[in-house]
Amino acid sequence: MTGLLGEGLLLLSICVCIYHLFFKLHYGDVVITLCLVGMFGIFLYAHVTDDFSLVNVYQHSHTQKPLLYKIAGTWGSHEGSMLLWCLLLSVYHMSARLLRLPSKFQSTLTFLFTLLLLSFLFFLYMGSNPFERLLTPPLEGQDLNPVLQDFSLSIHPPHLYLGTLGFSMPFMLSLTSLIHKDIARERIRQLHITTIVALSFLTTGILLGSVWAYYELGWGGWWFFDPVENLALIPWLLGVIGLHITLITFKKGTHIRLCMISNMAPFLSCLLSLTLIRSGLLNSVHSFALDEKRGLLLSILSVFWVALSVLIYRKYPIPSRAVVEDKPGDKLLLTAMGFITFSAIALIIGTILPLFLDFFKSGITLSHRYFFETFIPLWIPPLVILPFAIWRRVRRRTMGRDILRHTSHIGLFLAVIGIALSSFLHDEDTCVMKVGERRQLCHYDLELLNVRTVNGPNYKAVQGQFCLYLNSGEKHFEAEERFYWTQESRHLESALLNTGLSQLIVLFVKNPDTTYTVKVISKPFIMLMWSGFVLMILGLILSFITRVKVLKKSL
Amino acid sequence: MKLKLKRFSTLFAILCCMGGTFILIGLAFKNNIRFFVTPAQVYEENLIHHTHLRIGGVVQEKSLLHKGINHTFYLIDGIMSIPVKYTGILPALFKEGQTVVVEGHFDPEKGTEFMAHTILAKHDENYKPLLKKAPS
Numbered sequence A: 001m002t003g004l005l006g007e008g009l010l011l012l013s014i015c016v017c018i019y020h021l022f023f024k025l026h027y028g029d030v031v032i033t034l035c036l037v038g039m040f041g042i043f044l045y046a047h048v049t050d051d052f053s054l055v056n057v058y059q060h061s062h063t064q065k066p067l068l069y070k071i072a073g074t075w076g077s078h079e080g081s082m083l084l085w086c087l088l089l090s091v092y093h094m095s096a097r098l099l100r101l102p103s104k105f106q107s108t109l110t111f112l113f114t115l116l117l118l119s120f121l122f123f124l125y126m127g128s129n130p131f132e133r134l135l136t137p138p139l140e141g142q143d144l145n146p147v148l149q150d151f152s153l154s155i156h157p158p159h160l161y162l163g164t165l166g167f168s169m170p171f172m173l174s175l176t177s178l179i180h181k182d183i184a185r186e187r188i189r190q191l192h193i194t195t196i197v198a199l200s201f202l203t204t205g206i207l208l209g210s211v212w213a214y215y216e217l218g219w220g221g222w223w224f225f226d227p228v229e230n231l232a233l234i235p236w237l238l239g240v241i242g243l244h245i246t247l248i249t250f251k252k253g254t255h256i257r258l259c260m261i262s263n264m265a266p267f268l269s270c271l272l273s274l275t276l277i278r279s280g281l282l283n284s285v286h287s288f289a290l291d292e293k294r295g296l297l298l299s300i301l302s303v304f305w306v307a308l309s310v311l312i313y314r315k316y317p318i319p320s321r322a323v324v325e326d327k328p329g330d331k332l333l334l335t336a337m338g339f340i341t342f343s344a345i346a347l348i349i350g351t352i353l354p355l356f357l358d359f360f361k362s363g364i365t366l367s368h369r370y371f372f373e374t375f376i377p378l379w380i381p382p383l384v385i386l387p388f389a390i391w392r393r394v395r396r397r398t399m400g401r402d403i404l405r406h407t408s409h410i411g412l413f414l415a416v417i418g419i420a421l422s423s424f425l426h427d428e429d430t431c432v433m434k435v436g437e438r439r440q441l442c443h444y445d446l447e448l449l450n451v452r453t454v455n456g457p458n459y460k461a462v463q464g465q466f467c468l469y470l471n472s473g474e475k476h477f478e479a480e481e482r483f484y485w486t487q488e489s490r491h492l493e494s495a496l497l498n499t500g501l502s503q504l505i506v507l508f509v510k511n512p513d514t515t516y517t518v519k520v521i522s523k524p525f526i527m528l529m530w531s532g533f534v535l536m537i538l539g540l541i542l543s544f545i546t547r548v549k550v551l552k553k554s555l
Numbered sequence B: 001m002k003l004k005l006k007r008f009s010t011l012f013a014i015l016c017c018m019g020g021t022f023i024l025i026g027l028a029f030k031n032n033i034r035f036f037v038t039p040a041q042v043y044e045e046n047l048i049h050h051t052h053l054r055i056g057g058v059v060q061e062k063s064l065l066h067k068g069i070n071h072t073f074y075l076i077d078g079i080m081s082i083p084v085k086y087t088g089i090l091p092a093l094f095k096e097g098q099t100v101v102v103e104g105h106f107d108p109e110k111g112t113e114f115m116a117h118t119i120l121a122k123h124d125e126n127y128k129p130l131l132k133k134a135p136s
Helices: A004-025 A028-048 A055-060 A067-076 A076-100 A101-126 A152-164 A167-181 A185-217 A227-252 A256-278 A292-315 A328-360 A369-391 A398-405 A409-422 A526-554 B002-033 B041-042
Strands: A364-366 A427-433 A438-441 A444-455 A459-470 A473-484 A491-493 A495-500 A502-510 A518-524 B035-036 B053-059 B065-067 B070-076 B081-087 B099-106 B114-120
Touching: A004 A028, A004 A101, A028 A055, A028 A067, A028 A076, A028 B081, A055 A076, A067 A076, A067 A152, A076 A101, A076 A152, A076 A502, A076 B065, A101 A167, A101 A292, A152 A167, A152 A227, A152 A256, A167 A256, A167 A292, A185 A227, A185 A256, A185 A473, A185 A526, A227 A256, A227 A328, A227 B041, A256 A292, A328 A364, A328 A369, A328 B002, A364 A398, A369 A409, A369 B002, A398 A409, A409 A491, A409 A526, A427 A438, A438 A518, A444 A502, A444 A518, A459 A495, A459 A502, A473 A495, A473 A502, A502 A526, B002 B035, B041 B053, B041 B081
Parallel strands: B035 B053, B081 B114
Antiparallel strands: A364 B035, A427 A518, A438 A444, A444 A459, A459 A473, A473 A491, A495 A502, A502 A518, B053 B070, B053 B099, B065 B070, B070 B081, B099 B114
16 A cells, blocks of 8 residues: 555656646645655655565565664665655755746756656656565565664765755756856856755765775775775766866856856766666675666666757857956866866776776776776875965965865865875784783784673674773773674674774674684774864855855845 | 967866876776686686786685684685685675685695685675676
8 A cells, every 4th residue: 555655656746747847837846845755755654664565675674673774774775765866856956946046047947957857757667666566565574784784874875865966956057057148146156055065965975985884894994996986986076176166267257168067067977877886787895786777777867968968058158258368376276176187087987997898808807906096196286286276365364264264175184194194004903812811903902801692683793892901091892793683694893992093993703713803903093084074074064154144145 | 479379388288187197097007907707717717827816706615614813715616616715804794605706816836725815795785696607
């Protein structure tokens, strides 16, 4: 019954979208959003009440799964995540009302947005229906992978989608601006603000994924240049470029064509990333199962929107103006953006070319060292230019305010320093210990006090209780080796310790005999990196607040 | 005239940077290609002396032995088997009968045992073992 209701709402949403496209329903965007909220609500209800008549709930849930992860499980699977995707896209569409656009502009925007929503709703219905039903509902589900049952991972996808879909706003705004030849300063400012919003969410989403990988999966590693990670980073880079170029256009009125292109690029790259990831073509830790139908449908969707964007760009050209000589400050910024573009190209080649080559000679993979040899060197010029460019501008009496304005950039530098230090000073030690033994690992004094068994909601664990002896005192902590009985899988729950600006990760494994294997990973000064990333996000939020205030003042 | 020169030099600088970038990318790409093979391919194509090998296969049942933090097992693909040695903590999803990928090289002296520096055991959203079939 629930599934039928959900699917009915999905078909209703599609019909409302089609009607809205041609006949402009008043408050059509609100109606569609409400339908999607209803659909999501039904889907969530099915997950929370263990309704195994829905295939999705059966495949990804279990009666003994904790409530938080039943809720997070709604977006943990492909179908559920696409449902959330459609919902968030619709919410962004509604948020366009806040921009108070002129009515003709708004109706073109609505048309394009509804068309985009419709593409995704078609995809949802034909390729990833969350309301697919089983005739005879089983009594128990197959459970979500326990490795994914983690708090930071549960909020990671929604942030990613809010970020990725956030780029639909500058995308749509620039397309509509081209069509209506409206390149007023107000539009550029709106492009700037919507890009900031999208970038804030995307940075947070990527950061959450890194944090999760750091203590749960990577054992101290927080970035692997995994194809899926790269495909999230490419829109981020394009978003950063778009942000800065839009800023130049806003302040100087130049580079309008570049501004339009750099505002369309992030969203289009998001579509391409989505296609590559969900089609299952990539070999990665984030793998989705290979699904040709999904891949084909998404490819058609992406190609359609890329083609439409190119067509609109060519059909409604911006009239060229007299060439204005770039100021040196702008030149520096454009050079930096140029190198960031190159770094994005290096990422794209490193992610897509191996895929391409794999068709010809199967078994070709690219070692992640490639990215260290290309991405990092290409970022050196921008990082050198940045302090120089800032120093040129901070020459007024407004030192305090300037520091605040450059919070994100300061965060970036902090992060780079943290990354450099923690990578060069990284250390690892593995040893075999018995209960009561005290050893030196990575120059840290560690004692295994006790071992006991722990019974969790859907797992059973062997837990090691440790004591870390520091100059400042003692730290007691636990690390576990867990066995999830529902999936018959083993999982290591590491301990993460803060020691000043550094962090320690401790892994604990029970050996077949009476000993235990303990591994300590030391990451000196990595807190600089994490704080740097957080500062980058705070800087973006601060930037948003100040610009919205300015907008409110002018109204 | 001066403007033309400036424009030309800007374009030239851009082209140089682009050229440099693509050379950088091309070289890095070429140097970091790794071939993902099966145990049978290792012996068929005589890859024992390769410095970087990635081999995918299944952990043979009842072949896993532990000596403290040293682990040995046999990696099989139904045709050939390779003895693998790994020092450290095995990844969480590692168990007998599981599909894994090992990275490393054969021991330089005898070339009989594979010393793995990395072991990857992964599975996707819907677990489906990925077993490459060696050419028959």
